[in-house]
Amino acid sequence: MADSYAILEDQYKKILNKYLQEKDEQGLYHAQQFSKKVMENQISPEEMVSLHLEIIEDLFPNLPAGARDSFEFLLEVMIGYGLAYREHQSLRDRQKELEAEINVAANMQQTLLPKEVPYIDSLDIGVISVPASKMSGDYYHFVKDENGCLGVAIADIIGKGVPAALCMSMIKYAMDSLPEQRLQPGALLENLNRVVEQNVAANMFITMMYGSYDPRVHHFYYSGAGHEPGFYYNAKNDSFEELYAKGLVLGVTREANFREYHKKVEVGDFVVLLSDGVTECRTDEGFIEREEITNLIRQYSHMPAQEMVNNVFYQLEKLQGFQLRDDFSLIIIRRKV
Amino acid sequence: MADSYAILEDQYKKILNKYLQEKDEQGLYHAQQFSKKVMENQISPEEMVSLHLEIIEDLFPNLPAGARDSFEFLLEVMIGYGLAYREHQSLRDRQKELEAEINVAANMQQTLLPKEVPYIDSLDIGVISVPASKMSGDYYHFVKDENGCLGVAIADIIGKGVPAALCMSMIKYAMDSLPEQRLQPGALLENLNRVVEQNVAANMFITMMYGSYDPRVHHFYYSGAGHEPGFYYNAKNDSFEELYAKGLVLGVTREANFREYHKKVEVGDFVVLLSDGVTECRTDEGFIEREEITNLIRQYSHMPAQEMVNNVFYQLEKLQGFQLRDDFSLIIIRRKV
Amino acid sequence: MGIQSKVEVHTEWGIVSARQAGRNHAKDLGFGSVDQARITTAISELARNIYLYAEKGEIIIEPVEEVQSNGMKRGLRITAKDQGPGINNIRQVMEDGFTTSGGLGAGLPGVKRLMDEFEIDSQSGQGTTISAIKWLR
Amino acid sequence: MGIQSKVEVHTEWGIVSARQAGRNHAKDLGFGSVDQARITTAISELARNIYLYAEKGEIIIEPVEEVQSNGMKRGLRITAKDQGPGINNIRQVMEDGFTTSGGLGAGLPGVKRLMDEFEIDSQSGQGTTISAIKWLR
Ligand SMILES: [Mn+2]
Ligand SMILES: [Mn+2]
Ligand SMILES: [Mn+2]
Ligand SMILES: [Mn+2]
Numbered sequence: 001m002a003d004s005y006a007i008l009e010d011q012y013k014k015i016l017n018k019y020l021q022e023k024d025e026q027g028l029y030h031a032q033q034f035s036k037k038v039m040e041n042q043i044s045p046e047e048m049v050s051l052h053l054e055i056i057e058d059l060f061p062n063l064p065a066g067a068r069d070s071f072e073f074l075l076e077v078m079i080g081y082g083l084a085y086r087e088h089q090s091l092r093d094r095q096k097e098l099e100a101e102i103n104v105a106a107n108m109q110q111t112l113l114p115k116e117v118p119y120i121d122s123l124d125i126g127v128i129s130v131p132a133s134k135m136s137g138d139y140y141h142f143v144k145d146e147n148g149c150l151g152v153a154i155a156d157i158i159g160k161g162v163p164a165a166l167c168m169s170m171i172k173y174a175m176d177s178l179p180e181q182r183l184q185p186g187a188l189l190e191n192l193n194r195v196v197e198q199n200v201a202a203n204m205f206i207t208m209m210y211g212s213y214d215p216r217v218h219h220f221y222y223s224g225a226g227h228e229p230g231f232y233y234n235a236k237n238d239s240f241e242e243l244y245a246k247g248l249v250l251g252v253t254r255e256a257n258f259r260e261y262h263k264k265v266e267v268g269d270f271v272v273l274l275s276d277g278v279t280e281c282r283t284d285e286g287f288i289e290r291e292e293i294t295n296l297i298r299q300y301s302h303m304p305a306q307e308m309v310n311n312v313f314y315q316l317e318k319l320q321g322f323q324l325r326d327d328f329s330l331i332i333i334r335r336k337v
Numbered sequence: 338m339a340d341s342y343a344i345l346e347d348q349y350k351k352i353l354n355k356y357l358q359e360k361d362e363q364g365l366y367h368a369q370q371f372s373k374k375v376m377e378n379q380i381s382p383e384e385m386v387s388l389h390l391e392i393i394e395d396l397f398p399n400l401p402a403g404a405r406d407s408f409e410f411l412l413e414v415m416i417g418y419g420l421a422y423r424e425h426q427s428l429r430d431r432q433k434e435l436e437a438e439i440n441v442a443a444n445m446q447q448t449l450l451p452k453e454v455p456y457i458d459s460l461d462i463g464v465i466s467v468p469a470s471k472m473s474g475d476y477y478h479f480v481k482d483e484n485g486c487l488g489v490a491i492a493d494i495i496g497k498g499v500p501a502a503l504c505m506s507m508i509k510y511a512m513d514s515l516p517e518q519r520l521q522p523g524a525l526l527e528n529l530n531r532v533v534e535q536n537v538a539a540n541m542f543i544t545m546m547y548g549s550y551d552p553r554v555h556h557f558y559y560s561g562a563g564h565e566p567g568f569y570y571n572a573k574n575d576s577f578e579e580l581y582a583k584g585l586v587l588g589v590t591r592e593a594n595f596r597e598y599h600k601k602v603e604v605g606d607f608v609v610l611l612s613d614g615v616t617e618c619r620t621d622e623g624f625i626e627r628e629e630i631t632n633l634i635r636q637y638s639h640m641p642a643q644e645m646v647n648n649v650f651y652q653l654e655k656l657q658g659f660q661l662r663d664d665f666s667l668i669i670i671r672r673k674v
Numbered sequence: 675m676g677i678q679s680k681v682e683v684h685t686e687w688g689i690v691s692a693r694q695a696g697r698n699h700a701k702d703l704g705f706g707s708v709d710q711a712r713i714t715t716a717i718s719e720l721a722r723n724i725y726l727y728a729e730k731g732e733i734i735i736e737p738v739e740e741v742q743s744n745g746m747k748r749g750l751r752i753t754a755k756d757q758g759p760g761i762n763n764i765r766q767v768m769e770d771g772f773t774t775s776g777g778l779g780a781g782l783p784g785v786k787r788l789m790d791e792f793e794i795d796s797q798s799g800q801g802t803t804i805s806a807i808k809w810l811r
Numbered sequence: 812m813g814i815q816s817k818v819e820v821h822t823e824w825g826i827v828s829a830r831q832a833g834r835n836h837a838k839d840l841g842f843g844s845v846d847q848a849r850i851t852t853a854i855s856e857l858a859r860n861i862y863l864y865a866e867k868g869e870i871i872i873e874p875v876e877e878v879q880s881n882g883m884k885r886g887l888r889i890t891a892k893d894q895g896p897g898i899n900n901i902r903q904v905m906e907d908g909f910t911t912s913g914g915l916g917a918g919l920p921g922v923k924r925l926m927d928e929f930e931i932d933s934q935s936g937q938g939t940t941i942s943a944i945k946w947l948r
Binding site (some may be wrong): 369 | 826827831832834849852
Binding site (some may be wrong): 058085087167186 | 368371410422441537
């Protein structure tokens with residue numbers, strides 16, 4: 001595939017000559033295409049300038065001598081760009097390697113998340129969780145206990161990337177190893193807090209909201225550990241309220257208590273759990289308001305829960321120019337009947 | 338610190354003019370220094386070429402028209418280099434960020450390893466574990482049970498870097514959450530195998546050796562899961578033998594059995610546990626022989642166990658030109674009295 | 675606001691025409707030669723994407739103005755529209771250093787760098803609209 | 812083998828003299844203008860390192876030859892020697908993209924790239940010797 005320097009030189013001479021005769025946009029388009037070609041052939045910028053000079057010396061034998069010398073001078077300046085150019089190539093190779101490693105790790109991390117949303121007759125559940133970079137520091141978890149109750153966790157490790165991912169895997173195994181008691185949000189967070197306090201580096205903190213939905217009576221119990229408040233949608237009034245749960249961030253003190261809250265859920269109502277990557281979506285004009293989130297959710301509330309979260313994510317991703325600044329997780333649990 | 342484009346233009350004009358008058362090496366040295374300066378000011382290569390052109394148009398008003406046009410053409414080609422140049426800047430920033438992130442994660446990982454070696458009257462224990470890159474896929478673990486028995490694990494995740502580190506954290510939490518029964522190596526590996534099989538990606542495997550030392554009777558019980566054999570040093574004969582334990586790598590099948598082996602340890606005898614990063618130490622002449630390792634160990638056997646492992650590591654690191662190709666872990670447990 | 679130019683792109687000729695229109699506007703507005711080359715390169719890349727991946731579409735070039743506290747900001751907006759297959763994963767396409775199309779620095783991140791403002795709207799199966807502005811300094 | 816040049820470096824003038832000697836040798840050997848500029852840039856960097864970090868040292872420039880199966884390979888060797896503080900962590904210094912000294916691509920990795928062969932010998936407190944060869948193509 002690689003063209004020799006001589007072939008490139010010859011091509012450049014041809015297109016440059018043609019341009020000097022016709023002086024048209026097509027000629028400049030050829031210049032741009034040629035630019036891609038020399039870069040594919042790893043010709044450095046100083047080589048390109050030198051190639052150009054050789055050719056115009058040929059074409060204009062009466063070029064003032066000083067002008068020619070001036071290009072020797074320019075060449076000296078371009079050497080620095082040539083070095084940067086070649087450093088770029090090697091940096092890119094190394095980055096690709098690292099990126100490949102992190103891709104493998106990110107795939108591993110995906111296996112830590114639930115493979116599917118549990119099916120419960122009367123509920124419609126949607127969930128989306130997208131890392132800001134490859135690895136996520138957000139975590140969510142569903143579990144259905146022997147009474148048919150749904151346990152749901154959403155957590156955010158303070159921090160992002162590889163360190164948060166490492167911490168996130170800990171949370172997963174810690175939750176797996178909790179005694180299989182009935183899922184009482186407050187007690188569960190107390191247990192988890194002890195594990196985090198003992199096992200996680202002092203500068204790592206985890207916020208979490210844990211909820212338990214009892215579909216037999218349609219009660220939602222929940223507790224929180226410093227986590228971003230969610231929303232509760234009241235279908236009858238078409239209104240949103242905060243789903244706030246007071247409680248310390250996990251891992252701060254050895255013994256912490258988590259108050260348990262509760263909601264009676266009516267048909268059409270839904271619970272929204274989220275991470276601060278949703279609410280702290282930052283645009284050119286600053287952070288968006290929580291009200292803008294609820295407006296967005298309302299806008300899609302006629303859709304199934306999964307489509308709702310997908311659409312809200314797409315809109316917020318777009319608002320940020322498709323560059324998430326924090327891991328993004330959004331869960332909606334709606335009572336269907 | 339940043340100079341404006343106008344200032345740079347002025348400087349360039351001056352040094353170029355001086356060079357055109359004197360045509361000496363000092364002028365070209367100034368060109369090279371200027372190259373650094375424009376790059377510090379993030380002037381792209383196409384801007385540099387354009388700056389040059391502006392100045393020579395000024396200096397040589399009788400430049401042939403075609404020559405001037407040819408530079409418009411060159412400029413079009415240089416735009417591509419300009420893009421590469423700016424991508425380079427952003428790539429470098431990202432790489433620095435990533436590197437910092439991995440440093441944090443590597444520190445976190447260190448906290449997963451035992452903070453200190455357990456103290457047992459009759460034993461002298463040395464341990465060293467050094468990752469090949471920043472993050473390690475080797476793991477070791479000590480635990481002292483209520484009978485004063487010492488449990489010791491050494492494990493190697495197949496693979497290195499971030500994915501192996503993620504997997505390694507899983508092993509740590511899995512071991513922490515095992516029921517606190519008496520530490521029987523075979524049963525422990527069976528339990529662990531089940532956890533790995535369920536939780537770890539299909540292409541991740543872990544080799545492990547687990548041993549239990551009962552200082553009341555000086556028996557060492559051990560089982561292995563596809564792990565690199567260790568050594569047993571017999572002080573009376575001044576001889577080494579293999580410490581081999583047959584068993585499948587963890588995570589291959591759901592149900593696996595691990596045979597339990599046992600050794601009666603005499604005063605002065607010691608057990609050597611290691612990862613294959615020790616034995617597969619690769620030099621220019623190929624892999625070193627296991628016998629070279631035992632010779633090295635013997636050479637330092639008059640020292641305390643910790644100094645022994647430190648010295649063996651230094652010698653093997655030096656042999657490889659200070660570039661480890663695999664994570665390196667070495668544990669020595671000696672019966673003192 | 676000046677007049678806008680609209681160029682249909684479904685052959686390589688369309689790419690050249692779009693470049694030409696862009697260069698004319700850029701010259702008229704008073705952009706220097708480096709910025710002219712940057713703007714036409716951006717147009718080239720966008721038009722080429724249309725030609726290669728959507729078969730046809732259009733490039734619209736128009737002068738824009740923005741009132742600022744200290745006067746009027748003037749610039750040139752390029753809009754590329756197509757009804758092609760759309761982009762599945764915009765974030766990935768916007769990532770640096772990972773264009774499959776050869777060279778360093780190329781692709782949409784390159785276009786974003788060449789211009790001052792950049793916006794993209796695309797969904798799989800629904801075509802793509804990309805709009806970018808270069809401001810006069 | 813041609814004659815070798817030895818240039819003492821303890822002022823900025825020394826840097827220029829070393830460059831000049833390198834350029835003369837490079838021209839004599841028949842290196843093109845781009846390679847001449849690369850060789851002098853490499854010399855500059857090495858001489859500047861001596862000047863900045865070791866206060867004084869020397870640059871030796873000499874033509875070299877190597878017998879190959881298909882004839883003789885000719886090139887230029889640059890050697891930079893000093894008795895300065897030496898380099899503590901060579902692996903780190905040779906890493907790409909992490910020179911503290913400003914620009915992209917600079918530092919010893921830059922010198923390595925400018926030349927075809929590169930060798931470094933340094934220990935903390937014992938001075939540094941760097942030797943690099945550029946072969947004629
Ligand atoms: Mn986070
Ligand atoms: Mn967050
Ligand atoms: Mn390994
Ligand atoms: Mn290994």
